[in-house]
Amino acid sequence: MDGEGKRGKAVIVGGSIAGISCAHALTLAGWDVLVLEKTPSSPTGSPTGAGLGLNSFSQQIIQSWLPHSKQQQLLHNTTIPLTIDQNHVTDSEKKVHCALTRDESFNFRAAHWADLHGLLYTALPSDIFLWGHLFLSFHVVDGKGSVIVKAEVLETGKVVEIVGDLLVAADGCLSSIRQKYLPDFKLRYSGYCAWRGVLDFSKIENSETITGIRKAYPDLGKCLYFDMASGTHTVLYELQNKRLNWVWFVNQPEPEVKGTSVTMKVNSDMIQKMQQEAEKVLIPEFVKVIKETREPFLNFIYDSDPLEKIFWDNVVLVGDAAHPTTPHCVRSTNMSILDAAVLGKCLEKWGAQKLESALEEYQFIRLPVTSKQVLHARRLGRLKQGLVLPDRDPFDPKLIRPEDHQELLVRNTPFFNDVPSSLGLIPSGCL
CATH class of the missing domain: 3.50.50.60 (FAD/NAD(P)-binding domain)
Incomplete structure (x- = not known):
């Protein structure tokens, strides 16, 4: 005033x-x-x-x-707290990864939108x-x-x-x-898109998928994980109420953007093809999380x-x-x-x-x-x-x-x- x-x-x-x-x-x-x-x-x-x-x-x-x-x-x-920022490197042929960098004073918190x-x-x-x-x-x-x-x-x-x-x-x-x-x-197309999803594991907390991903990423619940393979990388962190948020960035030509959104609704054929490609480059534990996620979606990544x-x-x-x-x-x-x-x-x-x-x-x-x-x-x-x-x-x-x-x-x-x-x-x- x-x-x-x-x-x-x-x-x-x-x-x-x-x-x-x-x-x-x-x-x-x-x-x-x-x-x-x-x-x-x-x-x-x-x-x-x-x-x-x-x-x-x-x-x-x-x-x-x-x-x-x-x-x-x-x-x-x-x-939930994200006190660690950690980068991994994945060997897509051997399907293993190892830690590369670790910042333990990150001081973020993770939220669902x-x-x-x-x-x-x-x-x-x-x-x-x-x-x-x-x-x-x-x-x-x-x-x-x-x-x-x-x-x-x-x-x-x-x-x-x-x-x-x-x-x-x-x-x-x-x-x-x-x-x-x-x-x-x-807008300037980045050269890649992002498959994204949130896995609600509240009813499968003791499943092979969840025990496997927690073993591969032991600091889930407090860590923001970036995992780099050849020509691609992923993001993984936990959300409140037993949910896992994941992102997989994929290099590809610029798609045709329709309407007023850079998010694409995808069909079952697209999801199946994405899962098959994930098996080629990501560690098996991450692939299982992707496969069990309902309704993953695709973001076109732009900036200016x-x-x-x-x-x-x-x-x-x-x-x-x-x-x-x-x-x-x-x-x-x-x-x-x-x-x-x-x-x-x-x-x-x-x-x-x-x-x-x-x-x-x-x-x-x-x-x-x-x-x-x-x-x-x-x-x-x-x-x-x-x-x-x-x-x-x-x-x-x-x-x-x-x-x-x-x-x-x-x-x-x-x-x-x-x-x-x-x-x-x-x-x-x-x-």
Whole structure:
């Protein structure tokens, strides 16, 4: 709220983690918010999505958003610690692997997407969410005093107009809002896709599959495992409530992306072929986990060269709309949460009457950081997938060099422990 007492109104397009984080941060900054989301209702309690990692500062930010100690405890109860970042090398011919690097001061926590989303959603007033509202278009009113957003109510087909002071684009890597300002923008295909899945082992805890994977990866429950073979790598870690989150990255030509998602629903033939290919390169214990996972899905992995701007007039980009990134530095969700927190503090500092100054400061703080992190994640992904890099030979797990070891660690991501000075107002008890 500014010196004249005017409350700003923000319209947030997108109700995933980035959008819901902005709803928290902007509400605490004294703004009124509305969140437009095309899905018909909150996904709370659903098996939607997969695993993600929260760094220590994201955990602290989330704690500052939760109003009661009981809710703060829920963050701890819905996540499990990831205190170790470990890289393995797999011999695909002998079907064995060995440890390569180990960082025992990792200080992340693992969450399921739906669990984190549900926690953040239930801590907000339900009336700020407009579910089943498909964003159509927007225009900034002359003089930059307000922005008018059009959305379709999917249940009725009615088109509604919503007026706000600020439009927050939290509409993902394929952002249609970004496209209006950058019509020639195109995502950059990484050269590989990712098979992903979550295995619920609550009813097979003593099975050969689970005892085998725990023997092969003995620190499951506290470790983020990366396993590299020739031209590929995997990710494995445990989630709360007896679930295993796995990812398998596969080099392949760019697929045809249809619609507004980079996730593909797959059929049984595709799954069977994927499982057969996994048997050729992965250790048997990992293959069994893949085979027992219901409804695995396929992500196309994209990023983009860093943008030169992330706001125009009273429109601002956050999350994947601002910085599409590959997942190898475990940054995407953490970037979105930090975007929201910084944006909220800038808006609180400058007030609705000095919106341009607030957005300039947000861009000044976040753009240099996210740009370097996106490029580092791109490099790390290409390294682990054995793809060409301009300054070195392709990575060969069989010829691992000592100088390669440190390059594989997540903590070498630029600004890994960076805390923006603008966030100094977070309650000290949360830090």
